[in-house]
Amino acid sequence: MINSNWFNSMFIGEVAARSLNFLWNPRMWSRRAVSSGLLLTASLYVLLPSVSRAFNVKKGPLSIEESKRLDRFTTGLLNARNDCFLNSSLQALVPIESLTTYLNQFVEALHSVDEGQVFELERLAPLHANLIKLLHELQSLIVKPQTVSAKNIVKTLEDTLRRKMSSDQNDAHEFTQILLETLHSEYIKLQSNIEIGSFPFEGVSSNYLMCLQCNKYSQTIHSPFLMLEVAVPGNYSEKLTDLILHSQDEIIEGYSCLYCKVNMILKNEKYLNQLPEYSQEEQSILNFLRNQILTLYINDDLPADVSFYVDHYSKNGCVTANFKSNIIKKNAVIKEPASLIVHLSRSIFNGATITRSACRVEYEQSLNLQRQVMINDAFERTEPIKYELKSVVKHTGSHVQGHYQCYRKKPDLMKERNTDTIVNRSPMIKKYSQDKFDASKIESIITGTSKRLYKRIKSLAAYPYWHISDTNVKEARTTDVLSEDKYVYILYYEKEKP
Numbered sequence: 369m370i371n372s373n374w375f376n377s378m379f380i381g382e383v384a385a386r387s388l389n390f391l392w393n394p395r396m397w398s399r400r401a402v403s404s405g406l407l408l409t410a411s412l413y414v415l416l417p418s419v420s421r422a423f424n425v426k427k428g429p430l431s432i433e434e435s436k437r438l439d440r441f442t443t444g445l446l447n448a449r450n451d452c453f454l455n456s457s458l459q460a461l462v463p464i465e466s467l468t469t470y471l472n473q474f475v476e477a478l479h480s481v482d483e484g485q486v487f488e489l490e491r492l493a494p495l496h497a498n499l500i501k502l503l504h505e506l507q508s509l510i511v512k513p514q515t516v517s518a519k520n521i522v523k524t525l526e527d528t529l530r531r532k533m534s535s536d537q538n539d540a541h542e543f544t545q546i547l548l549e550t551l552h553s554e555y556i557k558l559q560s561n562i563e564i565g566s567f568p569f570e571g572v573s574s575n576y577l578m579c580l581q582c583n584k585y586s587q588t589i590h591s592p593f594l595m596l597e598v599a600v601p602g603n604y605s606e607k608l609t610d611l612i613l614h615s616q617d618e619i620i621e622g623y624s625c626l627y628c629k630v631n632m633i634l635k636n637e638k639y640l641n642q643l644p645e646y647s648q649e650e651q652s653i654l655n656f657l658r659n660q661i662l663t664l665y666i667n668d669d670l671p672a673d674v675s676f677y678v679d680h681y682s683k684n685g686c687v688t689a690n691f692k693s694n695i696i697k698k699n700a701v702i703k704e705p706a707s708l709i710v711h712l713s714r715s716i717f718n719g720a721t722i723t724r725s726a727c728r729v730e731y732e733q734s735l736n737l738q739r740q741v742m743i744n745d746a747f748e749r750t751e752p753i754k755y756e757l758k759s760v761v762k763h764t765g766s767h768v769q770g771h772y773q774c775y776r777k778k779p780d781l782m783k784e785r786n787t788d789t790i791v792n793r794s795p796m797i798k799k800y801s802q803d804k805f806d807a808s809k810i811e812s813i814i815t816g817t818s819k820r821l822y823k824r825i826k827s828l829a830a831y832p833y834w835h836i837s838d839t840n841v842k843e844a845r846t847t848d849v850l851s852e853d854k855y856v857y858i859l860y861y862e863k864e865k866p
């Protein structure tokens with residue numbers, strides 16, 4: 369692992385970009401792993417039905433029947449076969465405010481057009497339309513246990529990708545990637561039809577190489593990403609931020625650096641200066657190199673004759689073909705997503721079999737990262753970015769079988785001091801506004817709520833999360849969520865508002 373003090377704040381790995389390319393290709397729907405990233409992206413599977421296993425709702429006076437509290441229950445998802453990977457992945461998206469705000473732009477567009485155009489927009493973006501319906505149900509405040517099905521989401525994905533979701537296609541990370549990728553391709557289509565802001569999960573990383581011999585750079589390549597891939601080692605424990613930082617740099621040995629080779633040639637020629645008779649062709653190549661060297665990238669494309677000359681240069685013991693140096697592959701986030709999804713790849717390949725890393729990955733409610741500011745493709749400075757934890761998907765079991773569950777942040781409810789009216793300060797999906805609960809008792813988003821008028825809800829302060837295992841919902845403390853270090857599989861963070 370390299371520790372570069374001058375440049376220590378990138379947070380996107382190459383694997384993420386690779387996986388992204390793979391997932392942006394719908395033909396790969398039935399494949400399980402990226403060939404080049406096989407070990408890192410191998411999936412965690414579910415083979416057993418997951419109903420209620422190892423997950424018992426505490427029996428209390430209010431646990432089964434109704435609760436007066438609006439933060440006691442939330443809607444669970446049916447598990448028809450081995451759907452816990454799907455249910456957990458979808459539940460995790462519910463509290464992501466930037467997603468809600470983003471989808472509401474689509475809702476507004478639907479409201480502002482006539483019926484025929486509604487049909488056209490829903491045809492363009494069927495996953496948007498169905499996700500809006502589902503998230504609306506999952507965001508609605510309820511007073512007693514309730515369950516819905518996510519089968520429309522599966523059907524939409526199957527129709528869009530013209531593939532059946534196979535019964536062994538059940539890794540939560542893979543499902544989430546495919547879901548995001550499909551949403552993103554719909555987003556591209558929507559952009560030319562409605563006014564819509566940026567896609568909440570899309571970030572841009574910039575990847576480049578630096579030669580450790582000459583300290584020169586390669587040209588920079590910008591790649592979009594939707595999810596951050598982090599490989600979890602077989603160690604006893606690691607901090608999430610360390611894993612993220614370390615996943616960004618990679619040392620490559622035996623690189624044939626163009627700058628170093630040209631530099632060698634020009635130094636050697638300076639030494640040999642008066643000795644040989646140059647052909648006109650060689651003279652012009654050398655002049656070309658002298659002119660270019662100051663602006664040369666370590667992987668520049670040179671004209672074929674120059675390139676051949678550089679690669680086959682051999683004079684006076686100076687042989688460029690023998691020259692190799694070590695380089696660092698750097699990955700930097702230059703545009704961070706509003707919502708950062710981090711996948712902890714826990715699969716370890718020992719040469720024969722794949723096992724699951726039980727490394728304890730310590731994570732906090734706050735995630736402090738840094739954005740690289742690049743000017744003219746050169747590193748300029750870093751700027752801090754702060755993310756806040758919204759959801760966690762955990763996986764228990766082995767590499768080949770297990771169960772997925774989700775922790776999801778409750779909405780930001782407060783109580784009006786005078787009337788005891790509950791106010792939901794989290795944005796909610798706008799469509800289908802008939803709440804199951806008596807809507808008159810809930811005001812939806814109130815902006816600029818004064819603290820004097822509202823008070824905290826004690827149960828929500830004590831239990832800020834729901835722990836959801838398919839249809840079973842119980843309340844969870846922050847410490848419950850953060851103690852899942854052995855089982856945490858996907859983390860959902862949202863950028864803190866300034």
Ligand SMILES: [Zn+2]
Nearest residue numbers: 579582625628
């Ligand atoms: Zn070099």
